Amino acid sequence: MTAAVKKTDTKLIELSNLHVNFKYRQGTVRAVKEANLDIFSGESLGLVGESGSGKSVTAQSILGIIPTPGEIAEGEIYYFPEGEDGKRITLSDLKSKGKEFRHLRARKFSIIFQEPMSALSPIHTIGNQIIEAMMLARSVNKKEARNEAVKLLRKVGIPKAEERIDEYTFNLSGGMRQRAMIAMALAGEPEFLIADEPTTAIDVTIQAQILELLENLQKDFGMSLMMITHDLGVIAAVAERVAVMYNGYIVEKAFLENIFNNPLHPYTKGLINSIPDIKKTDRKLVSIEGVVPHPYARIKGCDFRPRCEKSIEGICDQSFPSEIECEKDHFVRCYLYNELEDDKK
Amino acid sequence: MFFDYIVRRLLIGVFIIFIISIISFFIIQLPPGDYLTTYLAELSAEGQRITPAVEQRIDALRERYGLGDPFHVQYFSWITGIILRGDFGYSFQWNSPVSAIIWGRLGLTLTISVSSLFFSWIVAFPIGFYSAVKQYSIPDYIFTFFGFLGLSIPNFLLALVLLFLGYQQFGVVFSGLYSSEFAGEPWTREKFVDFLRHLWVPVIVLGTAGTAALIRVMRNNLLDELQKPYVMTARSKGLSEFRLLLKYPVRIAINPFLSTVGWMLPFLLSGEIIVGTVLSLPTIGPVLLESLLGQDMYLAGSFVFLLGVLTVVGTLISDILLALVDPRIRYD
Ligand SMILES: Nc1ncnc2c1ncn2[C@@H]1O[C@H](COP(=O)(O)OP(=O)(O)OP(=O)(O)O)[C@@H](O)[C@H]1O
Numbered sequence: 001m002t003a004a005v006k007k008t009d010t011k012l013i014e015l016s017n018l019h020v021n022f023k024y025r026q027g028t029v030r031a032v033k034e035a036n037l038d039i040f041s042g043e044s045l046g047l048v049g050e051s052g053s054g055k056s057v058t059a060q061s062i063l064g065i066i067p068t069p070g071e072i073a074e075g076e077i078y079y080f081p082e083g084e085d086g087k088r089i090t091l092s093d094l095k096s097k098g099k100e101f102r103h104l105r106a107r108k109f110s111i112i113f114q115e116p117m118s119a120l121s122p123i124h125t126i127g128n129q130i131i132e133a134m135m136l137a138r139s140v141n142k143k144e145a146r147n148e149a150v151k152l153l154r155k156v157g158i159p160k161a162e163e164r165i166d167e168y169t170f171n172l173s174g175g176m177r178q179r180a181m182i183a184m185a186l187a188g189e190p191e192f193l194i195a196d197e198p199t200t201a202i203d204v205t206i207q208a209q210i211l212e213l214l215e216n217l218q219k220d221f222g223m224s225l226m227m228i229t230h231d232l233g234v235i236a237a238v239a240e241r242v243a244v245m246y247n248g249y250i251v252e253k254a255f256l257e258n259i260f261n262n263p264l265h266p267y268t269k270g271l272i273n274s275i276p277d278i279k280k281t282d283r284k285l286v287s288i289e290g291v292v293p294h295p296y297a298r299i300k301g302c303d304f305r306p307r308c309e310k311s312i313e314g315i316c317d318q319s320f321p322s323e324i325e326c327e328k329d330h331f332v333r334c335y336l337y338n339e340l341e342d343d344k345k
Numbered sequence: 346m347f348f349d350y351i352v353r354r355l356l357i358g359v360f361i362i363f364i365i366s367i368i369s370f371f372i373i374q375l376p377p378g379d380y381l382t383t384y385l386a387e388l389s390a391e392g393q394r395i396t397p398a399v400e401q402r403i404d405a406l407r408e409r410y411g412l413g414d415p416f417h418v419q420y421f422s423w424i425t426g427i428i429l430r431g432d433f434g435y436s437f438q439w440n441s442p443v444s445a446i447i448w449g450r451l452g453l454t455l456t457i458s459v460s461s462l463f464f465s466w467i468v469a470f471p472i473g474f475y476s477a478v479k480q481y482s483i484p485d486y487i488f489t490f491f492g493f494l495g496l497s498i499p500n501f502l503l504a505l506v507l508l509f510l511g512y513q514q515f516g517v518v519f520s521g522l523y524s525s526e527f528a529g530e531p532w533t534r535e536k537f538v539d540f541l542r543h544l545w546v547p548v549i550v551l552g553t554a555g556t557a558a559l560i561r562v563m564r565n566n567l568l569d570e571l572q573k574p575y576v577m578t579a580r581s582k583g584l585s586e587f588r589l590l591l592k593y594p595v596r597i598a599i600n601p602f603l604s605t606v607g608w609m610l611p612f613l614l615s616g617e618i619i620v621g622t623v624l625s626l627p628t629i630g631p632v633l634l635e636s637l638l639g640q641d642m643y644l645a646g647s648f649v650f651l652l653g654v655l656t657v658v659g660t661l662i663s664d665i666l667l668a669l670v671d672p673r674i675r676y677d
């Protein structure tokens with residue numbers, strides 16, 4: 001299995017005990033809690049979870065673009081630049097608006113957002129915005145940047161790119177807009193691309209095309225891809241490894257096959273069971289009993305306990321379970337499982 | 346597309362001006378009687394005998410200006426006079442053609458109003474920007490406090506307070522637009538410098554409330570825009586924060602700011618009428634008031650009409666500016 005080889009690949013990003021809080025007068029929203037996650041060079045990782053589970057905030061914290069008043073309250077984010085053996089940059093220590101972090105965002109990291117209509121400026125042409133990204137990432141002049149931008153637009157499948165480059169977003173279709181957004185994200189030839197629900201706002205018929213495009217581009221550019229979605233169909237199509245988030249916690253991490261064939265966490269099981277047939281579905285995750293807790297709520301014990309059929313009194317209501325490796329490369333945060341013995345790892 | 350847009354706006358503007366001309370002519374005809382009856386009444390109130398010579402003159406005037414004619418005939422001769430000959434009619438009070446009275450005064454009124462507009466913009470833009478970017482900071486609270494103060498103090502009161510303070514503290518009279526020795530003199534460099542020295546008082550008095558309103562507009566617009574996803578996109582590209590703010594959210598937040606010309610101009614013009622009267626400026630303020638009181642219909646009507654035209658022109662300018670900065674309007 002090729003996926004298993006990936007694990008030995010070089011680490012690109014590491015989240016270590018990451019906490020992200022939004023502090024308000026009414027209370028603190030703990031958007032990400034105790035998150036540990038590795039992202040390897042060239043892999044595609046799926047981050048899945050219900051609305052409000054903290055997927056976007058996790059992504060924003062890696063890029064240093066958490067909106068105020070959000071901030072990293074605890075923990076670290078590391079970046080291991082490709083081709084610079086052993087070098088480690090602690091992103092969480094950098095000033096998010098400082099020069100060093102901005103250069104990394106311009107040249108190494110990129111993100112594609114859910115709604116290209118609102119994520120692109122309504123009063124600048126797509127060319128203007130792509131050329132800007134290009135010039136921030138590489139030392140090219142405006143003319144070269146424009147030529148490159150036209151090429152890039154062609155590459156992402158925009159016909160008549162040399163004309164479309166001067167269009168405004170409101171003159172493009174949803175699919176074309178998202179392609180333009182993708183072109184912009186690729187302008188700096190990033191090592192790490194985050195796609196935050198890139199197909200949610202797009203016509204169903206175009207969704208598959210966009211996903212395929214992203215997959216191909218990831219291979220072409222040799223990037224790492226973090227695909228954020230609440231659609232298990234997207235995960236099945238794109239991801240090699242999966243992390244499942246629930247209410248700010250990463251509750252399960254494993255290779256794709258293990259997540260689908262042997263889900264461990266009751267929440268993951270619920271997700272999988274809510275899909276009648278994985279192969280032909282792209283259904284939203286709506287059919288688990290109960291609702292996500294209120295953002296300000298503090299739950300004693302496991303956050304999933306109120307919705308969990310298997311919760312054990314006296315155990316699950318004490319504290320949130322810590323992360324255990326239950327089978328090789330398969331991590332879960334749940335009291336129902338025991339740690340794999342050391343020699344089997 | 347841009348051309349179509351402007352042509353459409355122009356046509357609408359012309360139509361509105363036409364309506365304004367009818368309405369302003371109608372309004373000044375509303376009170377019973379006309380200037381001549383008011384004049385006769387005044388004469389007899391002063392105990393003067395109305396000689397046949399006076400009566401004859403009055404009849405001649407009535408005849409010449411068709412004061413006895415029906416509304417549409419009077420209106421038609423007035424408006425064709427304006428369009429064809431630039432003749433706005435005759436001021437009975439001043440015994441001179443209206444056009445000889447209005448242009449100089451209208452020019453000064455416009456100068457003061459437009460200066461106030463720029464004053465408001467220049468002051469409100471950086472303050473609104475700062476208040477939004479540093480929302481809930483101490484300076485933001487201070488600006489907000491003074492903003493509300495500025496909004497709630499009436500113009501004329503501010504004018505009176507400035508007049509009083511100027512006189513009491515410095516022995517200076519802040520009224521007029523130039524020192525007495527320049528009154529009636531042609532414009533020279535010295536007169537212009539003297540004019541600028543006087544200009545700031547009415548500009549500040551007039552501009553204060555508008556500035557306060559504009560600060561709120563700028564702050565709120567920018568706060569809205571700062572939440573928008575495209576700001577995060579720009580950050581994700583590694584653009585520096587200041588450049589990013591200016592290129593994206595500010596550019597978009599500035600649109601409603603520009604469109605304020607549309608409502609600021611009429612607001613300033615009517616404010617100027619009151620302030621001009623209080624500060625006794627050689628602008629249209631004092632004259633308009635008198636002409637309305639004395640039913641000097643052509644003078645009053647022309648002022649009302651031209652103020653309306655200026656408002657329409659202001660709106661037109663702001664529409665064009667808007668279309669220049671915002672492609673969404675151009676392509677509409
Ligand atoms: N700007 C913000 N201010 C306050 N709270 C926020 C902000 N952004 C996110 N949060 C909170 O952080 C938590 C996680 O939000 P996040 O956007 O990461 O969820 P998500 O998993 O991406 O959901 P979705 O699928 O709806 O995009 C939520 O409780 C949300 O209310």
Ligand SMILES: [Mg+2]
Pocket residue numbers: 055056057196
């Ligand atoms: Mg999200």
